[in-house]
Amino acid sequence: MPKKIRKPRPVRLVMLNIKLRSSEREGCDAYFELLHDVYEKRLIGKPKRGNSVILRTQHSKEIDNQKILYGKISRFTNLDSDDWIDLDKMEIASFEIPENLFPNLKETEYFFIPKAHRFCMKKSQALSVTQVEEFFNKVLKECLKTGEEFEVCIEQDSDTIQQILNARAIRRVEVEISYTNNDMKDEAEEYVEDIFKEMQATRAKMVMEPDHHNHLSIDNKFLRGVIKLAKSNGYVKAKIVDAKNKVKNIFTKKHPEIIAVNIQNADSTVDDVTEEIMTKYKRNVTTK
Numbered sequence: 001m002p003k004k005i006r007k008p009r010p011v012r013l014v015m016l017n018i019k020l021r022s023s024e025r026e027g028c029d030a031y032f033e034l035l036h037d038v039y040e041k042r043l044i045g046k047p048k049r050g051n052s053v054i055l056r057t058q059h060s061k062e063i064d065n066q067k068i069l070y071g072k073i074s075r076f077t078n079l080d081s082d083d084w085i086d087l088d089k090m091e092i093a094s095f096e097i098p099e100n101l102f103p104n105l106k107e108t109e110y111f112f113i114p115k116a117h118r119f120c121m122k123k124s125q126a127l128s129v130t131q132v133e134e135f136f137n138k139v140l141k142e143c144l145k146t147g148e149e150f151e152v153c154i155e156q157d158s159d160t161i162q163q164i165l166n167a168r169a170i171r172r173v174e175v176e177i178s179y180t181n182n183d184m185k186d187e188a189e190e191y192v193e194d195i196f197k198e199m200q201a202t203r204a205k206m207v208m209e210p211d212h213h214n215h216l217s218i219d220n221k222f223l224r225g226v227i228k229l230a231k232s233n234g235y236v237k238a239k240i241v242d243a244k245n246k247v248k249n250i251f252t253k254k255h256p257e258i259i260a261v262n263i264q265n266a267d268s269t270v271d272d273v274t275e276e277i278m279t280k281y282k283r284n285v286t287t288k
Contacts, residue, residue, distance in 0.1 A: 008262035013111075013273065014129040015155035015257060016119040017232045018136065019178070021202075022148040028066055031114035034150075035069050036060075037143040038136075045135030052078045053127065053135040056107060063274050066115050070270050074107035075127050111273045116281045118155070120259075120273060129154055129256045149202070151178055153233050157255040161231045164250060165224060167240035169215035171247070175226050177234035178203035192225035203234075215241075231257075 020030055039058040046052050057071035079097055086093040106126035112119045121132065136152045144150065164170065179196045196204070208223065210216050216223055230236045235253045242248050261276045263269050
């Protein structure tokens with residue numbers, strides 16, 4: 001019988017854009033070192049609801065002369081309470097928890113591509129992209145050198161951004177953005193980023209509301225530029241009127257970008273993910 005050909009296995013990824021600003025280090029080596037430090041120092045972030053997050057394992061692989069980091073990112077429960085109950089005696093009880101043992105382990109796979117400064121992980125109920133964003137916001141500050149700054153942004157859904165830009169009317173926009181890390185941009189995004197650099201601003205938070213016209217000008221280059229930049233570098237909260245004349249409130253952080261990657265086999269996972277990310281961001285990766 002002919003050998004059965006295995007079909008590629010689709011895997012869905014969500015992503016974070018990690019941006020480092022430093023006068024001491026730059027490029028792929030700087031990002032590799034930053035994420036490797038998080039693992040080596042066993043840094044634990046504690047997002048909300050009593051959970052803790054850690055990079056449990058980490059490996060590296062060289063693909064096209066760049067080192068890719070991958071492994072398991074894990075969530076577990078941090079038991080801070082001494083309030084226990086003995087149901088046999090129906091009495092308050094004390095219990096000594098073994099040191100460095102924690103329950104409710106949940107985890108998923110991650111991949112970090114330094115050249116694209118994107119942290120990708122398999123979409124899973126174990127960890128949300130928001131929890132991982134909170135994790136990095138807590139732990140990366142422990143890995144910075146003097147004078148360095150960082151920012152972590154959820155990569156948001158292109159269709160959701162486009163839905164705002166294609167609206168019949170935009171009634172209100174709240175946006176927080178920062179300039180990119182040498183990403184390629186279209187004319188409107190370049191226009192906004194040039195304004196940032198001229199005023200020597202790292203980030204901005206703005207609320208834009210219409211005048212007597214009752215809607216913002218969708219054709220305005222600045223408005224379109226800040227909304228587009230927010231996809232990878234911030235967020236947008238918008239009140240729009242859609243094509244069906246319905247009023248909608250959109251918060252882009254609730255709509256993370258999901259990338260489907262076809263995995264040829266278990267041994268090719270890191271290569272397949274890296275190729276997909278580098279293809280998707282081939283026009284907007286740091287060249288340093």
